[in-house]
Amino acid sequence: MRSLWSMVLLGAFGLSAAAGAQTAKLAATPPMGWNSWNHFAGRVTDKDIRDSADMLVSTGMRDAGYIYVNIDDTWEAGRDPQGNILTNEKFPDMKALTAYVHSKGLKIGLYSSPGPKTCAGFEGSYQHEEQDAKTYADWGFDYLKYDLCGYREIMDKEAGKDQEKAYAMMHAAYTKMDKALKATGRPIVFSLCQYGWDSVWKWGPTVGGNLWRTTGDIQDNYRSMAEIGFSQAGLSKYAAPGHWNDPDMLEVGNGKMTTDEYTTHMTLWAMLAAPLLAGNDLTKMSPADKAILINKDVIAIDQDPLDKQGDRVSAEGPFEVWSKPLKDGSVAVGLFNRGEDTEAMSLPAASALGLKSIKSIHDVWSPGDTTKGPWLIPGHGVELLILR
Numbered sequence: 001m002r003s004l005w006s007m008v009l010l011g012a013f014g015l016s017a018a019a020g021a022q023t024a025k026l027a028a029t030p031p032m033g034w035n036s037w038n039h040f041a042g043r044v045t046d047k048d049i050r051d052s053a054d055m056l057v058s059t060g061m062r063d064a065g066y067i068y069v070n071i072d073d074t075w076e077a078g079r080d081p082q083g084n085i086l087t088n089e090k091f092p093d094m095k096a097l098t099a100y101v102h103s104k105g106l107k108i109g110l111y112s113s114p115g116p117k118t119c120a121g122f123e124g125s126y127q128h129e130e131q132d133a134k135t136y137a138d139w140g141f142d143y144l145k146y147d148l149c150g151y152r153e154i155m156d157k158e159a160g161k162d163q164e165k166a167y168a169m170m171h172a173a174y175t176k177m178d179k180a181l182k183a184t185g186r187p188i189v190f191s192l193c194q195y196g197w198d199s200v201w202k203w204g205p206t207v208g209g210n211l212w213r214t215t216g217d218i219q220d221n222y223r224s225m226a227e228i229g230f231s232q233a234g235l236s237k238y239a240a241p242g243h244w245n246d247p248d249m250l251e252v253g254n255g256k257m258t259t260d261e262y263t264t265h266m267t268l269w270a271m272l273a274a275p276l277l278a279g280n281d282l283t284k285m286s287p288a289d290k291a292i293l294i295n296k297d298v299i300a301i302d303q304d305p306l307d308k309q310g311d312r313v314s315a316e317g318p319f320e321v322w323s324k325p326l327k328d329g330s331v332a333v334g335l336f337n338r339g340e341d342t343e344a345m346s347l348p349a350a351s352a353l354g355l356k357s358i359k360s361i362h363d364v365w366s367p368g369d370t371t372k373g374p375w376l377i378p379g380h381g382v383e384l385l386i387l388r
């Protein structure tokens, strides 16, 4: 139980115990939640956000760790005469919406751009950064995705072909919003979205990024997902508590991949310690998609408190082996078959996985299976194992 003294201290500094803990732990593990873009895109409304919050609770996803409900682009209208950002008719009352989401034991996120316009052509935060940050905090937001998009025009205009100057402007634009968010005093996760330009993993932490997109936009097909996911090899050293590589949001459940392909998607994102932001219509989720999103072992691999992103051990033709060390000394191993046909794959030598010997094997997607390999892996499929 919390001591009386710590309660007095927290009270004296005007912090609730929850807010105090949250400040210390902002994105301590990769953020988990849901985002409106991949399914709803420009159609998202207040009701979709409320429905998604309800579904996160009733499906058990909230309790599995999916905490953030994030509104992506297309909520914005223009500005009032004082320059305050306005919401359009799809979002009549942001304060009421954030209160509703908070009442479900969830947190809520919003989207903007350092440019005059967002990617979808709505109002951005250019020259209104401090004012917007204050508005988001006042409305009760806990997370901001900040998408470069319209700022590219400004970079082109002011830096022309001077790439170094353009990059410096981009860094400065993110730093500006980071400072504005911090000045509000509200803990707000800061998500950088600029498609990995200028090797963002090298400077993301210096502009306050809690996560940064490492690539362009994901699409709901195996080619796009695999191209993004497998291209993350070598980035593990840049991930740390509060600072995560973001290979974009999940497409699980959006309908254009097979169950094997969505299982590969979830496995690879967990190996990458990636933010897990579901992007499907939660009101129409199939049992198979729910089983992928809510699997406790795969979530535990993603969120493991050792905080080490996994990386590639080997790539040979269509076969890739990835590993991720876990806090309890065990190692998660993914055997990926990127080919079209079912093929057998075996574990590499224990030493290649940083283990002296392998005492036990837990099969994450088929928990009863006690095979020690080789495993028959369908085309575009995966075998995910925890080795002790």
Ligand code: GLA
Binding pocket: 037, 072, 073, 118, 119, 120, 147, 193, 216, 217
């Ligand atoms: C960009 C981002 C996407 C999404 C859209 C919204 O393309 O990368 O994730 O936010 O903008 O317009």
